[in-house]
Amino acid sequence: MPELPEVETVCLALSQILINSKVININILRKDLRWKIKKKIKSDLEEDFFKKPYRRGKYILIPTLRENILLIHLGMSGQIKIRENKNHLSKHDHFRMIIKTSEKKIFSVIYNDPRRFGFIDLFNKKDIKNHFLLKNIGVEPLGENFTIEYIQKRICKRSACIKNILMDQSIIAGIGNIYASEILFKAKINPLRSVNGLNQNDLQQIINATKYILKNSISVGGTSIRNHLQPDGKLGYFAQKLQVYGKTKQKCSECNNLITSMIIGGRSTFFCNTCQK
Numbered sequence: 001m002p003e004l005p006e007v008e009t010v011c012l013a014l015s016q017i018l019i020n021s022k023v024i025n026i027n028i029l030r031k032d033l034r035w036k037i038k039k040k041i042k043s044d045l046e047e048d049f050f051k052k053p054y055r056r057g058k059y060i061l062i063p064t065l066r067e068n069i070l071l072i073h074l075g076m077s078g079q080i081k082i083r084e085n086k087n088h089l090s091k092h093d094h095f096r097m098i099i100k101t102s103e104k105k106i107f108s109v110i111y112n113d114p115r116r117f118g119f120i121d122l123f124n125k126k127d128i129k130n131h132f133l134l135k136n137i138g139v140e141p142l143g144e145n146f147t148i149e150y151i152q153k154r155i156c157k158r159s160a161c162i163k164n165i166l167m168d169q170s171i172i173a174g175i176g177n178i179y180a181s182e183i184l185f186k187a188k189i190n191p192l193r194s195v196n197g198l199n200q201n202d203l204q205q206i207i208n209a210t211k212y213i214l215k216n217s218i219s220v221g222g223t224s225i226r227n228h229l230q231p232d233g234k235l236g237y238f239a240q241k242l243q244v245y246g247k248t249k250q251k252c253s254e255c256n257n258l259i260t261s262m263i264i265g266g267r268s269t270f271f272c273n274t275c276q277k
């Protein structure tokens with residue numbers, strides 16, 4: 001499932017072709033994603049021009065010259081494909097935009113999603129604060145507002161375990177199951193620790209580890225972007241060097257003990273019992 005670094009990578013790749021591009025044609029091939037795609041997206045978007053895409057949590061937001069915003073959420077299995085051939089379509093392609101770049105090149109930008117948990121929406125820029133998917137999103141972990149004071153304010157007296165707090169999108173935006181395990185390994189904090197038992201030093205370790213892991217992953221994603229323009233390139237996924245996620249019974253890179261896995265909050269969680277206290 002794409003998390004913040006993957007979504008950021010998709011945004012960067014889209015920026016390379018979408019800025020100042022004109023929307024020539026929209027095809028909604030299948031409208032029943034997680035929520036229904038509005039039919040009116042077609043008429044509202046065609047002939048409009050895109051501005052610079054950006055990310056909020058796990059959402060890709062692409063503003064347009066007519067002051068609308070195109071929102072794309074990749075869900076569990078969504079991916080963006082950029083194709084030079086406008087006739088190219090394949091299984092699970094649900095939404096296609098044909099665009100003309102400022103250099104007059106034609107591209108197809110295709111949303112493909114086998115499990116259809118993703119979503120595409122278009123709304124007026126002035127409604128962004130009230131959009132049902134965006135209004136309750138927590139702090140951006142790479143922004144300057146992600147501080148000890150912020151976490152303390154948001155978790156006051158809660159006994160939830162730190163892993164679930166890291167993944168709570170209304171508190172911190174963009175972190176999912178994979179990066180939560182990786183962040184806590186880097187911070188040397190056991191995922192089962194209750195948040196109200198964490199001291200200032202622990203919280204600072206978690207903040208530092210979060211920024212480190214996410215920034216590192218974004219830079220790995222960045223180097224993968226050029227592959228996405230290849231015929232089989234799939235935007236939204238790239239090979240990440242993971243330390244604990246999916247590594248049950250493999251040796252910990254720090255202490256050589258075996259990585260443990262456990263279900264926490266219904267999700268597989270991976271950690272080193274020795275390194276993470």
Ligand SMILES: [Zn+2]
Pocket residue numbers: 252253254255256257272273274275276
């Ligand atoms: Zn270890």
